[in-house]
Amino acid sequence: QSAYEQGLDRNPANYVPLSPLSYLERSACVYPNRTSVIHGARRYTWGQTYERCRRLASALVQRGVGRGDTVAVMLPNVPAMVDAHFGIPMTGAVLNTLNTRLDAEAIAFMLTHGEAKVLITDPEFAPTVRAALDLLEGPKPLVIDALDDEFPGKDRLGEIEYEDFLASGDPDYAWELPRDEWDAIALNYTSGTTGNPKGVVYHHRGAYLNAASNIISWGMPQHAVYLWTLPMFHCNGWCFPWTMAANAGVNVCLRKVDPALIYELIRSHHVTHMCGAPIVYGLLINAPDGLRAGIEHSVAGLIAGAAPPAAIIEGAEKIGFDITHVYGLTETYGPASVCAKHPEWNDLPIDRRAERNGRQGVRHHMQEALTVMDPQTMQAVPADGETMGELMFRGNIVMKGYLKNEKATREAFSGGWFHTGDLGVMQPDGYVKIKDRSKDIIISGGENISSLEVEEVLYRHPAVLTAAVVARPDEKWGEVPAAYIEIKDGSNVTAEDIVEHCRAHLARYKVPRHIEFCVLPKTSTGKIQKFALRQQAKSASAIG
């Protein structure tokens, strides 16, 4: 044993669990009067946000919430959603952000699987949440309604309103850091490609590091003004609620992606940064020019969630966005790679520059590795830009695993790397480029759709014999689900019937946009040859 291993242990003075809660406390101490959150006419400072989070934590603890419990939220990008990212983990509990676009069945599944003790919900989603609560078989969570002046509806489901709940909490609540930086901080369900959604668990360490990595990889200055065009329920808004606390910036809230409102907020609050899927930039590009009047500054924009077409990158740059392309998954806390720009690229013609920027790039500063490998041999493919393999991540910005799903966790991490299910190549300069996908999902307007879920609904229609769903390129949504269906002998069904059936059982965005009745291509053993359908639908051209 060397001298360096004696008498040099951890102690409370030199070791503290890494947690993004520390960022909030720092900003509240150093910049108590700087604006933290803007929402319509509401304004909070970092001092106030910290107080609200402590109240929230205290009120939750009074209701019995503690370490290892789950608190779910069904919220748009409102101040309560910012609070939730701190107030809930302050109790040792885990924040489960629900995708507000999901239907009651999916929500009910998540509340049950995640064992949510408390649910904070917005009136806009009351019908869905009411139906979801009705579906619950076990004990129901405590429901807190977060009313919002920016939304007309006041439909309530729970016993207490969010502001009243906060009022019952102690503004000086003595919260504690997690016992261990490996403790869970968030639970994010991702569309299961093999059945039910999987619960991706994040830890405090990863949230802390990715929040910092966002600042470093994007070169984000302190006090940036960040517009919430990205839903905070997506991978915790790519960790930006924590990033904005770290850099004492401004969260400009936004309930829905509406170009007129977005431009108005950019103008009036001098927004400097935003994130979004390609569809968001598509909407902004195609909005009437007049909406941009008076905006003189450039907005830094991260783009991810689906492959950004060159036209979107070019278009966004033309209207004054400084676009950086990132890539990642729910399992990697959102983007964990960045298409790091080289100053030399500025000299390229815009189309060649867009091509360079269209790549998924290299690992984030605080992610350890991103590579492309043959998933069988776990050997890296040559960096020739041609040999296909699976993209794999490794490092501290990778989930703990899937909740209550050891098998899926083991598979995801097999061979010591996280398997993304994205297929692509390694280019000679070490940048990865996605070309296709091995997992069965469709990404439409930045939202994931599990082909399997849609297929299961199709099979429930009495006329359907066999069904397969694949991604089909779409000008606006990037990809849309396309269904290939074999109907039972003697059945008489129309595409409209199928769509209607799907509407009844699926969230809107999951309903197939294209339906084809045909004989499905099969292997000799009767397995559907999805690859052939994907070729037919030109899936890869949408993904890559």
Next chain:
Amino acid sequence: QSAYEQGLDRNPANYVPLSPLSYLERSACVYPNRTSVIHGARRYTWGQTYERCRRLASALVQRGVGRGDTVAVMLPNVPAMVDAHFGIPMTGAVLNTLNTRLDAEAIAFMLTHGEAKVLITDPEFAPTVRAALDLLEGPKPLVIDALDDEFPGKDRLGEIEYEDFLASGDPDYAWELPRDEWDAIALNYTSGTTGNPKGVVYHHRGAYLNAASNIISWGMPQHAVYLWTLPMFHCNGWCFPWTMAANAGVNVCLRKVDPALIYELIRSHHVTHMCGAPIVYGLLINAPDGLRAGIEHSVAGLIAGAAPPAAIIEGAEKIGFDITHVYGLTETYGPASVCAKHPEWNDLPIDRRAERNGRQGVRHHMQEALTVMDPQTMQAVPADGETMGELMFRGNIVMKGYLKNEKATREAFSGGWFHTGDLGVMQPDGYVKIKDRSKDIIISGGENISSLEVEEVLYRHPAVLTAAVVARPDEKWGEVPAAYIEIKDGSNVTAEDIVEHCRAHLARYKVPRHIEFCVLPKTSTGKIQKFALRQQAKSASAIG
């Protein structure tokens, strides 16, 4: 046990020890052709620096260096010093940067105490190092001479020259991350206030976090051009060798602080960032105006190491520096607090702004806490700007402890906080301000001097009966050592005799600048009342 604690363990895909070595690898992969190091006519790219570091690691391993060994370096700010920050830890060994201004005895002590197996040394320090090696009683380290075209001397001490040593290493050496992020990465001796220097041990985790914290707290952009006006041997250059690897910037080397050369380098390489003690900025302010001709851009400058007089902050701003004041100690990896600026301060008159900026401030982003406490009761003092207490740090940017010195380690961390030995107040806005010092050191031109060491040398003079050394304000150096001496009856000695004696036994900068023969103030039990001498010398006015 909650569901969050089952089947969600660490594995190679989701957990990697935090180490700044990862930053180097990333920059070498992403920016292989960007400049990493400039030194005179020499230029390296990040690809080349990475290769040099791997060669260094490989060559060291071939010589038997491994985990827990110490490799010492006696180097100015030259490319080999940058390499050392990566190549040495790549082997699992610990980098011990020696203060090049020390004398042979101090160096010999450190080589012995740190058990250095290898020493890399620059010809400028050959006389000192030769004498130090002669003093060693145990086995001598392998000595490697790092010759440098920017220095005329070629005085060699060792068996092998640095570049030849590198040539013997493998450029593709498969180095590994540390087994544990708590593993030691660096050893920095700090002037012992109670006798021998203490060996401050850093770990990979802290080096990684502080390197990132430098970027975030300073708002340092990628590819910054950093001029090495701060010695890399001081707290590993405040972790900036690792920071520059993280942001793929340029290290502009500098053997010595020479205003003409500094301005020339700022001009020719468009330097954007630099660090230094107040004396460095003092030299730049007082240099002839003509030296600044042609420099149009502002340089961001961190200032620390001693309290910066308002005149220095103002003066530096007037000649185009954008000054940020930071504070810390060897024990906190260099600066671990920052006088975070508020935009509102820009509207203040320059003297009031300088006063605001003259405070030691608030914790760095990635440090957990900085406070002012009564060291007896460990209660925070009121934030009234008046009540004195001791500044204390807590968090991940605090050393592992002192090497082979459990007692000092325990004392330093008593009560769960790191005791800085600096005295000051907490202002109402949560910013700390240093007013005095409880530890017996003098900080002259950014270099620490242990009063005790000087006193011990004084006592060795045959005429000295009692001696006490305290800090005295000095226009140029901030503080200088002042000696108060009682001479033996019948002795006949002059101030010049004392100075001559000190010159023979102390590094230059430690020699008292002021000598007073007097009867020393003592307590009833005969203990010297240093506080009275410090009052007499106006020490606090230099420190605070």
